[in-house]
Amino acid sequence: xxxxxxxxxxxxxxxxxxxxxxxxxxxxxxxxxxxxxxxxxxxxxxxxxxxxxxxxxxxxxxxxxxxxxxxxxxxxxxxxxxxxxxxxxxxxxxxxxxxxxxxxxxxxxxxxxxxxxxxxxxxxxxxxxxxxxxxxxxxxxxxxxxxxxxxxxxxxxxxxxxxxxxxxxxxxxxxxxxxxxxxxxxxxxxxxxxxxxxxxxxxxxxxxxxxxxxxxxxxxxxxxxxxxxxxxxxxxxxxxxxxxxxxxxxxxxxxxxxxxxxxxxxxxxxxxxxxxxxxxxxxxxxxxxxxxxxxxxxxxxxxxxxxxxxxxxxxxxxxxxxxxxxxxxxxxxxxxxxxxxxxxxxxxxxxxxxxxxxxxxxxxxxxxxxxxxxxxxxxxxxxxxxxxxxxxxxxxxxxxxxxxxxxxxxxxxxxxxxxxxxxxxxxxxxxxxxxxxxxxxxxxxxxxxxxxxxxxxxxxxxxxxxxxxxxxxxxxxxxxxxxxxxxxxxxxxxxxxxxxxxxxxxxxxxxxxxxxxxxxxxxxxxxxxxxxxxxxxxxxxxxxxxxxxxxxxxxxxxxxxxxxxxxxxxxxxxxxxxxxxxxxxxxxxxxxxxxxxxxxxxxxxxxx
Numbered sequence: 001x002x003x004x005x006x007x008x009x010x011x012x013x014x015x016x017x018x019x020x021x022x023x024x025x026x027x028x029x030x031x032x033x034x035x036x037x038x039x040x041x042x043x044x045x046x047x048x049x050x051x052x053x054x055x056x057x058x059x060x061x062x063x064x065x066x067x068x069x070x071x072x073x074x075x076x077x078x079x080x081x082x083x084x085x086x087x088x089x090x091x092x093x094x095x096x097x098x099x100x101x102x103x104x105x106x107x108x109x110x111x112x113x114x115x116x117x118x119x120x121x122x123x124x125x126x127x128x129x130x131x132x133x134x135x136x137x138x139x140x141x142x143x144x145x146x147x148x149x150x151x152x153x154x155x156x157x158x159x160x161x162x163x164x165x166x167x168x169x170x171x172x173x174x175x176x177x178x179x180x181x182x183x184x185x186x187x188x189x190x191x192x193x194x195x196x197x198x199x200x201x202x203x204x205x206x207x208x209x210x211x212x213x214x215x216x217x218x219x220x221x222x223x224x225x226x227x228x229x230x231x232x233x234x235x236x237x238x239x240x241x242x243x244x245x246x247x248x249x250x251x252x253x254x255x256x257x258x259x260x261x262x263x264x265x266x267x268x269x270x271x272x273x274x275x276x277x278x279x280x281x282x283x284x285x286x287x288x289x290x291x292x293x294x295x296x297x298x299x300x301x302x303x304x305x306x307x308x309x310x311x312x313x314x315x316x317x318x319x320x321x322x323x324x325x326x327x328x329x330x331x332x333x334x335x336x337x338x339x340x341x342x343x344x345x346x347x348x349x350x351x352x353x354x355x356x357x358x359x360x361x362x363x364x365x366x367x368x369x370x371x372x373x374x375x376x377x378x379x380x381x382x383x384x385x386x387x388x389x390x391x392x393x394x395x396x397x398x399x400x401x402x403x404x405x406x407x408x409x410x411x412x413x414x415x416x417x418x419x420x421x422x423x424x425x426x427x428x429x430x431x432x433x434x435x436x437x438x439x440x441x442x443x444x445x446x447x448x449x450x451x452x453x454x455x456x457x458x459x460x461x462x463x464x465x466x467x468x469x470x471x472x473x474x475x476x477x478x479x480x481x482x483x484x485x486x487x488x489x490x491x492x493x494x495x496x497x498x499x500x501x502x503x504x505x506x507x508x509x510x511x512x513x514x515x516x517x518x519x520x521x522x523x524x525x526x527x528x529x530x531x532x533x534x535x536x537x538x539x540x541x542x543x544x545x546x547x548x549x550x551x552x553x554x555x556x557x558x559x560x561x562x563x564x565x566x567x568x569x570x571x572x573x574x575x576x577x578x579x580x581x582x583x584x585x586x587x588x589x590x591x592x593x594x595x596x597x598x599x600x601x602x603x604x605x606x607x608x
Contacts (some may be wrong), residue, residue, distance in 0.1 A: 004065040011189040011366050011498045021070035023134030026440045029358040029368025032132040036504035037049050039131050044176040046186045048165040052150040053264050059143050059150035061162045064121045067136035071188035075608050078192040078365035079136045079170050081594040082124045083163045083204040085256035088146035089116035089154040092320035095246030104278045111235035111266045128503030140166050145258045151265035152184030154252040160207035167193050171215035192365040196220035210295040218302040223314045223342055226322035228290035235557045236537020238281045239583045242312030249276040281534055283541040294363035296325035302332035310341040320561035338381040340491040347516045384518040394458035405600045410445040415596040418443050422472050422578035424586035432480055454566040458605030461557040465599025469549040470591025476580035478530040483570030489521040531559035574602050
């Protein structure tokens with residue numbers, strides 16, 4: 001049993017003899033004690049310090065609260081906030097053209113005149129599990145969405161201020177009102193607050209932590225964006241999340257514009273269209289204010305990160321740069337890496353995820369002296385259902401191994417030149433196939449068959465000495481595992497549909513989820529990781545410098561961080577392209593790339 005030492009008021013071990021309502025702790029976790037069905041459900045409107053819709057009044061954040069009924073008495077509880085722009089649904093703005101004829105253009109945007117629907121706060125799962133275990137769970141509409149005021153800005157400073165204000169209300173430093181305009185206080189709050197969520201909802205906690213707001217003790221970021229530049233740009237190049245060609249920063253604001261009278265936000269979003277600079281792709285102030293990873297030295301909150309290695313929507317760099325930034329800043333941290341894509345760890349590992357969260361929140365919000373921070377920092381899923389633990393990531397034993405390029409081969413540095421002609425209509429999967437046959441639209445370099453398993457852990461880097469002549473400014477590098485094998489092909493609901501239940505339910509808000517499992521397929525190769533650059537940003541991601549046709553330059557750029565084991569008998573392949581059809585913009589065909597082999601190499605972080 002956990003003793004009272006270090007516990008806040010209102011938290012008792014399971015063997016405590018008391019009749020007053022209290023949060024029960026056993027085995028280092030809070031236990032289901034309170035009725036979810038009878039919980040208090042209320043909405044308040046928290047006043048912020050910004051006026052982003054320009055109406056002369058401070059924006060207010062709409063917050064739906066679920067808390068144990070006992071908090072209307074003497075019980076005080078910790079809080080978990082899931083801020084989201086999604087509670088009231090989405091608009092359907094047009095995506096920008098991915099095909100370029102002269103310069104990248106924006107799609108015309110018909111400004112919406114009505115919200116897409118009513119707010120529904122049933123999709124988060126934290127309330128179904130944690131309310132009965134002694135927490136208040138708050139669902140907060142981000143500015144410009146649902147019943148909140150203000151305008152959406154793709155997690156700009158106003159949205160960060162909105163989440164900060166909710167934390168401040170829970171600590172007595174901000175004001176909230178009910179629907180009638182009466183002030184409402186959070187007298188039931190201990191003042192210890194967490195934020196948690198996935199994707200956009202996993203990005204807002206990072207933005208709030210970057211403000212250094214007092215009372216925010218920990219954040220849980222699942223597939224969160226730690227630097228928006230790396231979501232829609234790569235080394236100066238405009239890139240898209242996988243499957244979302246034509247998406248850019250402004251699309252996020254346009255899609256979530258679900259507030260009443262959405263047309264009042266037109267000027268704010270028009271400014272975002274210009275400032276994101278889809279033409280050059282350069283890093284600028286708009287991107288810098290959305291670079292949360294660099295602010296880690298100012299964070300007061302601990303961080304639990306979860307990410308999927310197959311997530312090419314919120315790409316692996318988002319997890320990697322945040323993890324490294326937290327390490328350098330000395331911030332308490334924990335990391336789960338799974339083999340799925342843009343998926344919930346709750347679906348991947350089911351109850352084990354909730355157990356870990358329970359230990360984490362109990363430790364960070366109720367000061368329960370469990371062993372969660374003494375456990376290995378990293379849980380990594382190597383194959384479906386097979387998890388490893390590590391003290392850190394990337395693997396500390398990984399060392400950079402430089403491989404030279406010679407025609408068709410990866411290992412020794414060669415002489416002479418190889419060339420390709422860009423065909424933006426062809427997908428990478430097509431260009432990667434038939435690796436031993438010549439193809440005018442790509443270059444392939446292969447190692448001999450491996451005599452032992454070879455593990456990559458970290459960030460591969462490519463250096464290419466080349467001349468470029470044509471319209472496309474892109475160079476793309478893909479790391480490929482060649483060798484027929486059974487590989488993960490997806491993570492999908494099982495057929496026939498099955499459900500598993502993890503928490504409490506009420507009508508319209510079920511504590512159950514559809515069972516999802518990995519699927520596999522036998523394939524001749526797998527694209528492991530990839531990276532891109534705009535050659536005009538060869539010296540700086542902030543400055544576009546034209547190149548001269550026919551002149552040799554040295555271009556260096558990183559691939560997305562990754563963790564992967566190449567099996568014995570397989571070959572490691574490097575695929576060089578100009579256009580990467582699913583990710584980069586697609587300029588007119590015909591750009592010619594001449595690669596100087598003697599000045600080109602691939603560096604892989606390989607373990608001993």
